[in-house]
Amino acid sequence: MSQETILEVKDLRTSFFVEGNEVKAVDGVTFDVPKGKTLGIVGESGSGKSISALSILQLIDSPGKIVGGEINFKGDNLLKYNDNQMRKIRGNQISMIFQEPMTSLNPVYTVGQQLREALKIHRGLGKEAGTEKAVELLELVGIPSPRSRVTQYPFELSGGMRQRVMIAMALACDPELLVADEPTTALDVTIQAQILELLKELQDEFHMSIIMITHDLGVVAETCDYVAVMYCGKVVEYADVNTLFKNPRHPYTVGLLNSLPRSDVDQEELEPIKGTVPAPHEMPKGCRFAPRCPFATDLCHEKLPALEDIGEEEQIRCWIYTDEWDGDPEVKVYEPEQRTSED
């Protein structure tokens, strides 16, 4: 990597232990977050993207457990930290916002009380200084008449406002990394755009890095600099956002893009990816995507490909791009435009 990296996740494994069975929700995930940039993690439900995000702050609840890997934040492996050390990181250097603004704020405490909490823990601010800072933060995230909001309860605010409060809370201690777990999924489209815009502005202002977890490629296109595509607990493709949209390589990424309505190419109809995500207990032994992949060969069904560097900042987990590829060599060069212009 040419740039400075703030977070480096290496071979992260998080499993859930249910009735003696191990379900590998995150199975060897590797990605880097460059400083001051936004990394998008995309994937379907159950691909392990949210669990990866929660693993970074070690917020995985029993029966889930991080079973291996490294999470290097500014060079230190967070997985070696004890509970106390981890608490000093949470809400301070790394903070997180969640998918459900309606339920993510405590209903029985005021907005001000909840905002002051992190300020008190990490900055030692008392009630008055905390309230001043809270008002400042609410103003920063674009909440009108912030001074009167401080004494309000979450139920007095709309969903968009609550997500702004969540963002204000996450920003309280000037974090270097913000993990946003589908921050706009529960909001309607206009509010969605506002929140994404806000995050971008704040990122420019505070030079923080963002991990944006989403299943929405539109959100990725709008906000991210780099993208990791996840499928069944593994990263299948990592690239910068332009490369990913212009020249997707993994058949899964291609499938995702083809199932999306686009304004820049003529599409007769949308092309869904055939089949469904395999259940956790019947994972294919080869490539996880092989049963749904239009190009899969015996090799794909038999052996799991590794995540390999194929360019400056590009990694891919697919047999097609290896020397061992035994299928049609033509599929290596894949342009969605060519395909749609045929008819």
Place this chain on the structure above:
Amino acid sequence: MTVYIIRRVLQLIPVLLGVSILVFSLMHLTPGNPAQLMAGENAPPETIEQIEESLGLNDPLPVQYWDYISGVVQGDLGTSMRYNTPVAEEVFPRFMITLELSIYSTILSIFMGLIAGIVSAVRQYSVADITIMIVALFGLSMPNFWLGLMLIQWFAVNLGWFPPTGWEGASSIVLPVISLGTAGAAIIARMTRSSMLDVISQDYIRTARAKGVKQRVIIYKHALKNALIPVVTVAGLQFGALLAGAVLTESVFAINGMGRLLVDSITQRDFPVVQACILIIAVVFVLVNLVVDISYKFLNKRIDLND
């Protein structure tokens, strides 16, 4: 907040009126003639008529109710048929004993129940959790008079730590309070456990953790306040049930409380005393629930029972 409390208090008026009508009707719905009772089996009809006249039993019912309710408001609960003394004098000291017993038992229930419930929830499926839940099941299933007898046997007779009976001095209240409060503690422990388990899995608890809040603060500040509402409800109901249901414990420990007075008065058909006891229990029950309703508002500002 003030408006909320005032409205809740005003809403009590119809409830209390309803209670008083029910209590008043008791006298007239139960078989048997009070005048006959007072005069005795073989009294001449003239005497009975005279008594009926003096008690106002021949007046129309609304007039009788008015006489009754205006008396109650002034603190006149009638005259005991057995002792021919004012009912208030008879009932009040006994009520104070039962009230004391109920309050101590409720405090014990809440204290023990909350601690046990929180420990259980925080360490779900641990040895501590399973032990607490088994003990709670015992506490819940054990009839409190039997528990009272066992306590007397162990701690009063065998060990001699506490007096076996009576209601005098601090040491005498320990055993009755334990025997009366155990079931409540068990109910509150189970309630707290399930309520806490529900709250702990909520999104806002994860938010608090993501902020770097300590586990202890998360449990006692973020989770407990949310989990308390059902617990407070149960504790309120429990208090009312104790007040009315202390009679067995009072009998076992030979405490001269209102429960025993009530049962004695029922068997003796001393209606004014029965009426007074029931009225007092009902009023206290309603007031406790008022306190519970007001505490909801403190726990969660969103709750508005006036809507």
